[in-house]
Amino acid sequence: MSESRKVDDDPILKGRGCGSCTLCCKVMGVTELEKPRGQWCAHCKIGSGCGIYSERPNVCRDFYCSYLISPMLGEHWFPGRSKMVVEFTPGGERMTIHVDPGRPNAWREQPYYADLKKWAAYAARDLRQVMVSIGNRAIVILPDEDVDLGIVTIDERIVLSEVPENGRLRLRAFKLRADDPRLAGARAGEIHGST
Numbered sequence: 001m002s003e004s005r006k007v008d009d010d011p012i013l014k015g016r017g018c019g020s021c022t023l024c025c026k027v028m029g030v031t032e033l034e035k036p037r038g039q040w041c042a043h044c045k046i047g048s049g050c051g052i053y054s055e056r057p058n059v060c061r062d063f064y065c066s067y068l069i070s071p072m073l074g075e076h077w078f079p080g081r082s083k084m085v086v087e088f089t090p091g092g093e094r095m096t097i098h099v100d101p102g103r104p105n106a107w108r109e110q111p112y113y114a115d116l117k118k119w120a121a122y123a124a125r126d127l128r129q130v131m132v133s134i135g136n137r138a139i140v141i142l143p144d145e146d147v148d149l150g151i152v153t154i155d156e157r158i159v160l161s162e163v164p165e166n167g168r169l170r171l172r173a174f175k176l177r178a179d180d181p182r183l184a185g186a187r188a189g190e191i192h193g194s195t
């Protein structure tokens with residue numbers, strides 16, 4: 001995934017590129033290759049790119065690290081330096097910061113943590129999520145706390161809820177089974193009411 005595409009509709013910001021960074025090939029999961037999160041892909045040539053680039057799965061073809069395409073991520077977010085790969089879900093319901101398990105506390109360092117808290121404050125207004133992922137472990141970043149949900153399995157969903165507390169609504173994060181009836185009709189990542 002480190003090779004750049006050069007087409008007229010290339011979404012990569014001017015002056016940005018993967019260079020020798022292949023961190024996405026470690027932190028991201030790729031179901032089509034049976035590659036778990038937090039482990040190097042068997043096809044990755046660390047520091048140079050994908051060994052099956054022309055045959056890589058569509059999920060890899062379509063992936064753009066947010067550092068490459070989002071001007072809101074400063075130069076300090078370059079994954080080779082930060083040890084984190086930022087990903088936005090389609091529709092922007094969730095921002096996930098995939099952290100290198102070799103540096104599991106990188107997200108707590110400055111200036112990254114300050115950025116996460118700022119983004120969490122904006123996201124909370126619309127019940128959108130800012131989440132740190134270290135392998136299968138999920139930590140939801142809220143404006144006033146960080147909620148470590150532990151391991152989140154494939155049959156679980158992370159949700160946010162506004163809960164009455166001391167006369168005001170407070171944002172809470174938790175996980176539910178995917179078949180939980182409280183998820184019916186809720187927007188992705190959202191559930192209202194008390195839990």
